[in-house]
Amino acid sequence: MSENETKNPRLSIKAAFLDEITADIPALNYDRDDWDAEFAEMKKAGIEHAVMIRSGFGKFISYPSKVLMKKCGCFEPPEDLPAMFLELAEKHGLKFWFGTYFSGNDWLEESYDVNRESDLMNEVNDEFYERVGKHSSAFGGWYFSQEISTSVSHRVLDCYCKMGEHCQELTPGLPRLISPGFPAHKTKSPYQMSVKEFTEDWDGIFGKISKAVDIVAFQDGHCLLNELEDYLGSAAALAEKHDLKLWTNLESFDRDVEGAFPPIRWEKLYYKMKIAEKVGVNEAITFDFAHFFSPLNGNVAAGNLLKKYLKYKNR
Amino acid sequence: MSENETKNPRLSIKAAFLDEITADIPALNYDRDDWDAEFAEMKKAGIEHAVMIRSGFGKFISYPSKVLMKKCGCFEPPEDLPAMFLELAEKHGLKFWFGTYFSGNDWLEESYDVNRESDLMNEVNDEFYERVGKHSSAFGGWYFSQEISTSVSHRVLDCYCKMGEHCQELTPGLPRLISPGFPAHKTKSPYQMSVKEFTEDWDGIFGKISKAVDIVAFQDGHCLLNELEDYLGSAAALAEKHDLKLWTNLESFDRDVEGAFPPIRWEKLYYKMKIAEKVGVNEAITFDFAHFFSPLNGNVAAGNLLKKYLKYKNR
Amino acid sequence: MSENETKNPRLSIKAAFLDEITADIPALNYDRDDWDAEFAEMKKAGIEHAVMIRSGFGKFISYPSKVLMKKCGCFEPPEDLPAMFLELAEKHGLKFWFGTYFSGNDWLEESYDVNRESDLMNEVNDEFYERVGKHSSAFGGWYFSQEISTSVSHRVLDCYCKMGEHCQELTPGLPRLISPGFPAHKTKSPYQMSVKEFTEDWDGIFGKISKAVDIVAFQDGHCLLNELEDYLGSAAALAEKHDLKLWTNLESFDRDVEGAFPPIRWEKLYYKMKIAEKVGVNEAITFDFAHFFSPLNGNVAAGNLLKKYLKYKNR
DSSP states (O other), X not given: OOGGGOOSOOOEEEEEEEOOSOSSSOOOOOOHHHHHHHHHHHHHTTOOEEEESOSEETXXXXXXXXXXXXXXXXXOOSOOHHHHHHHHHHHHTOXXXXXXXXXXXXXXXXXXXXXXXXXXXXXXXXXXXXXXXGGOTTEEEEEOOOOOOSGGGHHHHHHHHXXXXXXXXXXXXXXXXXXXXXXXXXXXXSOOOOHHHHHHHHHHHHHHHTTTOSEEEEETTSSOHHHHHHHHHHHHHHHHHTTOEEEEEOOOBOTTXXXXXXXXXXXXXXXXXXXXXXXXXXXEEESOHHHHTOTTSSOHHHHHHHXXXXXXXXX | OOGGGOOSOOOEEEEEEEOOSOSSSOXXXXXXXXXXXXHHHHHHTTOOEEEESOSEETTEESSOOHHHHHHHOOXXXXXXXXXXXXXXXXXXXXXXXXXXXXXXXXXXXXXXXXXXXXXXXXXXXXXXXXXXXXXXXXXXXXXXXXXXXXXXXXXXXXXXXXXXXXXXXXXXXXXXXXXXXXXXXXXXXXXXXXXXXXXXXXXXXXXXXXXXXXXXXXXXXXSOHHHHHHHHHHHHXXXXXXXXXXXXXXXXXXXXXXXXXXXXXXXXXXXXXXXXHHTTOOEEEESOHHHHTOTTSSXXXXXXXXXXXXXXXXX | OOGGGOOSOOOXXXXXXXXXXXXXXXXXXXXXXXXXXHHHHHHHTTOOEEEESOSEETTEESSOOHHHHHXXXXXXXXXXHHHHHHHHHHHHTOEEEEEOOBOOOOTTSTTOOHHHHHHHHHHHHHHHHHHTGGXXXXXXXXXXXXXXXXXXXXXXXXXXXXXXXXXXXXSTTOOEEEOOBOSSTTOSSSOOOOHHHHHHHHHHHHHHHTTTOSEEEEETTSSOHHHHHHHHHHXXXXXXXXXXXXXXXXXXXXXXXTTOOOBOOXXXXXXXXXXXXXXXXXXXXXXXXXXXXXXXSSOHHHHHHHHHHHHHHTO
16 A cells, blocks of 8 residues: 555545534534535535535434425424525535435335335435425535445335436436445445456346446445455446446544544545545545535544645645 | 424523532542632523532541541541632522532442431531531532432432421521432433332322422433433422422433443533423533533533533523 | 552653554654643653554554565555654653554454464564664563453463563563553453462463563552452562562553543542552552643643642652
8 A cells, every 4th residue: 555556546535424414413403504614614625515414314404394294293493405406516616416305114124115214215316306306506416315235225226216306307417426335344234245246236226226326435334444444445336337436435433442433543534535636536425525524524533534635636 | 303392492501510529420639719710600690509519428528527537537628618618609699509418328228228318418418508508608508419210219218308307497598409310211220110100109299298398309310311301391290299399300411322421412401401392301410511511621512512502502 | 559558669750552453542643843832741751651552453554564564454644653752752852662563463363373473573563673764773672462361361462472582682681561451340352350360361461471571560540449448458569579670550541431431530630649559659640641640732631630640749
């Protein structure tokens, strides 16, 4: 992993998740002014795409969705995040990507109803599009929020296909993104696979979904650092074979600190960037900017991470 | 939970716990100057009552109590928090409430000696009152610090009765507060109850303690949001029946983030306020201000929560 | 533990660990400028020795060590911390101590090869010394980074002996430090001992290593506060018997807050200082300054802890 091993183009963080609505990361309780400043920081850091990680999770939703309040008894929220994010994206020259609703239902259960779930997510997608998406030049893509790591989650693959087709009809040409995990040591899933098994499994998966999604960004934190080159390299080859675009989800939080998600130690981010460059991946999305990279959140480790990243990128 | 469902008066946070001495929340290591600024912030936010959550926990105590150092071998602390809090309360026009000592003994065990525990707590109450309480116009109430959720904790009910009577004699008219939890999903207690069971159980409890306490403030974070209306509504009806005052303990920390207690996501606080308003509860105490609401502690999510709360309250 | 029990000299924090490379404490992602400011703060606080807790842990290392990259496949890091720390120590008038490499291998296993581990650590020590250590007047000591608590870790004792001899030859007179834990309630080790057992065990240990190490600083956070006097008092007597210098490792993080390591509550630090003074220990190292004492890291509890410590020390 020394400097001269890298002959490929530099990795650049082009996209960042907006962590709404989530469960395991503490809320920042940002107001419009705070998000405005945050979008300005993202822009300054070279980020072009702001991807809302999901539009709702269970009863909690990111805007007063008539569909979700009526069909799922969701709580009526005091804010309208997609509308606000779209406006800020427009103001700062970013693209906003809409993340699909997550019901919380377990897709490993036979009771998981692919048609019902897909239809619901598509209805929410439609609602978002009609309300605000189609009125904004900043609307830039769809993010399918289910995070899978193997074909054991085959019901999700069916959802991807149904949503992918629907979104393509709704907004021809607008990219569709997923962000799976590697089925490796640090995954919380019981399903772990060797790189060889992973390659076979995802060959099949990509075959199935290659018309339904455009970009795949594997989370880079589920495997050990010395496994990343093999997993990511295999993913890169598979993506090329199936004519998919591969980003890396360059996670900016540390998975190794028990009981917390702090900004990642710079060295680890650096190693992950070098590995991505080595296997020819040069575009990244990060989870996420506001908590782990931004100088605005009061955590000095986050702002410091950004400083080090920018120094490295502009070296 | 939409705007027009609410016909009742707005909920207002009238009281806040002072988190001393605690175990599970990180210390802020505030000095007198810091607390001075903190009391000013509380006053500005409309808070009238500062309630010390307990005067001691095991060997750790909040002032050099001769009673506790002699009888329990408690450590002699370097500070005298009740005296300082009383002075600051006086300065800023708040009332200070004294929280009873918590021995740490398990009241579910038969070995828990109600008389010994009650006598000890009352002796500490007396000591506080003689040293500083009776000399200050800011002394405003007693908080009985044992947190129960069902009548399984019947030994605590006996303590409440003994302390309630004692405090009433010592300071006639001064209010006595408890803050139980709902026996619901998120409680750490093994004893969970449906709303129906809760209602029966607390009808009995209120019958037993209605002369010993004046105000009851259930912690609103032990049940799911969509259960809160039923639990809190039932509590409100019971309080009215037994002529008790009902506050809600509007918890400002998030119970859903594993391994940490961050400031709560604004939306959740908002929903809990709307529910309290809906069932006719319009006064709240919060746990706590300094960690989860204050702009002074370095956690941006806390100051942001206060901004959003004030904006909502003054809308 | 009242004021007049203390007739011994005041405890003073003379040394602080530099928490690199670690696992369980979130990284601060400091750059050279940040560390420069940090060293200035340490100096102001009366700290004379900056002790790097280890030079590497598994694949992660603190400088581009040819030895470790070649022999252990360690990652090539983007920074050279020992070189930077030495320069800053020189600039600010502190001494820098080098912490030995930690392979991560389990020394309780029979497969742990004392010779291989010791030789590797000594080779890294040599490499550090040749590269930068011998060129700097600020190089002040060696820290043997394995943390043990009983003689069950006898393989580590053998390593201490081998490293102690080696370092003594390399840098005659330069002190060698270890920081074990008490085998008490809060240790994560399965081996717990009464004070009596501890005394016997460490009498044997000190007998074995007294020529290989110069200073022993037991971590003061593994026992309950009311046990510390006995454990530390026994350690003080043993150190005197074996002609070792005893510091206390005055831990500045709180072990009682589940799922996190926040700055310790001031009262606890105060009690631990009083106890150390009572048994005649008047020099301390702390783990660590940057996270738990420094006003620079954005955690108000840390800067407040320093203010309270300095006020107490200078009373």
